[in-house]
Amino acid sequence: MSSALRNTLRTTAVGTAALGLVLFGASAASAHVTVTPSTTAAGSYTVLTFSVPHGCDGSSTTSVAISMPEQIIAVTPTVNPGWDVEKKMEKLDTPVDNGHGGQYTERVDQVVYTAKTPLPDGLRDAFELSLKLPEEAGAKLVFPAIQKCEKGETPWTEVTEDGAEEPEHPAPFIVLTAAQAAGHDAVTPAPVPTASAAPAIAPSQAAADSAASSDSGGAGVVGWAGLVLGAIGAAAGVTALVRSRKTS
Template sequence: MRKTLRALGATTLAAGLVVAGTTTASAHVGVTPSTTAAGAYSLLTFGVPHGCDGSATETVSIQMPEQIITVTPSVNPNWDVEKVMEELDEPIDDGHGGEYTERVAEVVYTAKTPLPDDLRDAFELSLKLPEAVGETLVFPAVQECEEGETAWVQVPEEGESADGLDYPAPSFVLTAAEGDGHGDATSDDMSEDEAGAENVAASSEAGTSGASGAAAGTPALTWVALVLGAGGLVLGLLAFLRSRAQS
C-alpha cells in the first residue's frame, strides 16, 4: 500500500533522513509560482525533470503547507489526480457566509503510463497564498517510481542554503505586493465599460469639434459663393446688352 506523503514527510523531517535512490539527482522537483505576493491567488507549477535513478515515475505526491486550505489542481491528461483531505481542528470562515471544516492536505498525481526517466512533466495547482510576507512556504514531495522513490523533503536549517541539500523540498518565500493600489487609473486598470465610455466621450468631443469647425467655416464659403454668383450675373447681363446692341 502506498505510503502517504504526510506520514513519510513527518518521519523523514523528524529523523533528518531522505528516502531516495543510491545516486544524487542532478535536477530537483521544484515549484515555480506565477506570483509570490502574500494574499494573492497564484498558479504553482511543479516540475518533475527525471525519474528515480533511471526508473520511470509512477506517482508524485505533493504536501500542502498547513496555512493552505483549498487547492484546485489543473487536469493533466497523462495523470489521475486526487485531493487528500484533512479535518480541521476548528472550522474556518470561508468569507462567503459558510465555513471550512477540512482542508486539502495533499495532492497526488498517479501516472496512467509511467513517465520515462528521460522525459519531464509538470503539474499546476491554483491556490490563495497566505497573508504572511517573508514566510517560506514548503511543499514536501515524494516521487515514487517503478523501482525506488525519491523524497524531496529536506528543509535547510536557519542560515543554511537549500542549494547545499541533495533533496530539497519545493519552496518559495512570500513577498509584499507591488504598488500600493492607489493612484490614477490607467487603460490597463479600466473595465471594458469604462474604456468604452471613454472612447464614446472622445468620439463625441471629436465630432463636436468637427461640427464647430464646419459651422465656423460656413460664412466664408457663403461669401465666396455669393461673389462668384454676382460675377456670373454681371457677365450674363453684359452679354445680353451686347447682343441687343448688335441687333
Template sequence: MRKLSRALGATTLAAGLVVAGATSASAHVTVTPSTTAAGAYALLTMSVPHGCEGSSTTTVSIQMPEQIIAVTPSVNPGWDVEKVMEDLPEPVEDGHGGEYTERVAEVVYTAKEPLLDGLRDAFELSLKLPEAEGETLAFPAVQECEEGETGWVQLPDDGQSADELEYPAPTIVLTGAEVEGEVPAEDEAADTEQAAAADGGATSTSDPGSSTSAVSWIALVLGAGGLVLGLLAFLRSRPQN
C-alpha cells in the same frame, strides 16, 4: 496523503529518505512561484526533472502546508489529478460569506503514460499565500516510479542549509505583501508615455526638438526683416531724376 505519510515516516527513522530505488540527486523536484508576496494569489509550478534511477515516473503526490486551505490544480493532458481533502478543526471564512470546513491536504498527479526518465514535466497549482511575511512554506512531494520511489521531504534543521540535504522538500519564503495601488517604476514610465500618446503626441517645452523648431522660425523672421530693410536702403540710394 497516504503516500506522503509513508515517506514522512521514513525520514524520522533514517537519515536517507529514499524508500526503494533511489532517484539521482543531481536535480530535485522544485517549486517556482509566480509571486512570493504574503497574502497574494500565486501560481506555483512544480517541476519533475527525472525518474528514479532510470525508471519512469508514474505518480507525483504534493503535500500542502497546513496554512493553505484551497488549491486549484491546473489540468495536465498527460496526467489525472486528484485533490485529497482533510477536515478542518474549525470552520474558516472563505472571504465570500461562506466557510471552509475542509482543506486540500494533498494534490496527486497520476501519469496516463509513465514519464520517461530522460523527460521532465511540470504541474501548476493556483492558491492564496498566507499573510506571514518571512515564513517558509514547504511542499513535500513523493515521486513514485515503475521501480522505486523517492520522497522529496527533507527539511533543514536550524542553522543547516537546504543545499546540504540530499532530497530536500520544495520550499518558498514569503516576502513583503504587495501594496495595493502601487505601480512599479517601469510601469509608471510606460503609463506616462501612453498618456502622452493619448493627448495627440504633444511634447513638453523641454523637448530638444521643440527648442530647435522655435529657433528656426525666429531665424527665418529675422532674415526676412533684414531682406526688407536692405531693399528699402537700396531704393533710397538710387539717384533721383
C-alpha cells in the same frame, strides 16, 4: 620545468576543480523536485510550478503527490493532459471564512498527479497549482512531495534548515516576502504635453469655427452667382445691340 610554468599549471588545475564542483552542485540541485512561484508576496495569489526532472534511479515516474502546508486551505490544480489529478481533502477542526460569505469546512491536504503513461527517466514535466498565500511575510512554506516510479519511489520530504547543508532529498519550499501595495492605490501620472501635440479646442469654439466656415462658404456661393448673372446680362446686351444694327 620552470617554477613559473609549475605555478601556472597548479592554478589551472585548481580552477578546473573548482569549476567542476560548481557544475556538479548545479547538476545535483537541478535533479531535485523543485517549486517556482509566480510571486512570493504574502497574501497574494500565486501559481506554484513543481518540476519533476527525472525518474527514480532510471525508472519511469508514475505519480507525484504534493502535500500542502497547514496554512494553505484551497488549491486549484492546472490540468495536465498526460496526467490524472486528484485533490485529497482534510476536515478542518474549525471552519474558515472563504471571503465570499461562506466557510471552508475542509482543506486540500494533498494534490496527486497520476501519469496516464509513465514519464520516462530522461524526460521532464511540470505541474501548476494556483492558491492564495498566507499573510505572513517571512514564513517558510514547505511542500513535501512523494515521487513514485515503476520501480521504487523517491520521498522529497527532508526540510532544508537555515544555514545547514542541503539534505539528499530536500522538500520543495518557498519563503514569503512583504505584501505588495494594492494596485488600485497607485496613481496614474498625467500625460506630459509635447511640442507636437495639437491644442485642445473647446466645444463652444469648435461650434463658432464651424458657423464661421458655413457663413464664409455661403458668401462665396452668392459671389459666384452674381458674376454668372452679370456675364449672362452682358451677353444679352451685346446680342440686342447687334440685332438693332441689322434692323437699321
